[in-house]
Amino acid sequence: MPVAGKRSDPDQTNQSGVRSLSEENVALRIAWEMRRRGWSQERMAQELTNAGCPTHQSAISKIVNPKPDGSRRAISVDEAIALARVFGIALEELPLPMDDAEGRDLHDLSRTVTHEGRNATEQYARFLLAWARLRHRFAQEQSRAAYEGFLAQRRVDPDAAEQAIALWRDADSWREATAGYDKLHRILQAMGDGRDLTPPAQESRRRHSAVADLLRLRELFATKIPSTPVRVVPDLIYHVTEALVRTGMQETAIGVIDAYERGTTHPTDAVTKEIDRRLRQIGDRQPEDRLDYLESLAARIALNQRGQPQQSPEDVAAELEVSIEDYLEARKIAYRHRETGMK
Known part of the structure; x- marks a missing residue:
């Protein structure tokens, strides 16, 4: 039987039979939120008052500090709404057990x-x-x-x-x-990608594609820069900065980059030749696993189709002596930057 005067919901029990008390959860949540913010009881009362629910410090003390019999001051609906507003959470989250609040907080931090x-x-x-x-x-x-x-x-x-x-x-x-x-x-x-931070299985994890980076850079240095006004080129380069650093191409391309940043043109042939050399290296290497194989195949596809007339996927796959399924999957890797606008 519950202790006299202790507010409880007899219908809310967990698997071990221990009662889950909503108002107790709210009190624990208030104390936790105060600790993580470094707020005193006076500050908490002032925040509620500012949120449209006039509150005295003594009311906060009676909520977060239970009496000897375990009972606490009751929380009104208006106070609950103000608490949710002050903490920046949904009202329905307020009475949840603290492990839910801690888990959500850690997820938000991650x-x-x-x-x-x-x-x-x-x-x-x-x-x-x-x-x-x-x-x-x-x-x-x-x-x-x-x-x-x-x-x-x-x-x-x-x-x-x-x-x-x-x-x-x-x-x-x-x-x-x-x-x-x-x-x-x-x-x-x-x-992970910042949306689902549960680590995926090693084999299914999408690796970053060096081929996609190199093809994005080749398109820039072989096509866009030579046909773009000098003053616009620095903005184009700005959008591929990460790809330049990821691939270690910044030192090869730095003469071109510096020239255009200073408002003068510079030939890009050396950059595109180095990109092609790296693509050939990737295409010729011995794959360590399937993902590595698809990356290698993506490089071969990119080099094979450059300057060639349009061919059907089946014809290209046959020419490369690979299955049509592998060809299509590798081609997605090679041209991922065009689909996603990858930086």
């Missing part, structure tokens, strides 16, 4: 980490691209002299200027920075 991590990779890629431009420019004696002269005019110590240039040209620092990006990218891949 999604925040994923989202912010994705933003971080984008910012990190731009940072590396800017650093690559610095390294490219400082490799030229004329540019170094211009920078040293600029700093000298501002009375910067020559030794300090030399140290600054050496820092940006340091190969070990550059390797550490690019390794940091690679590690962050791998972590985010392992975490």
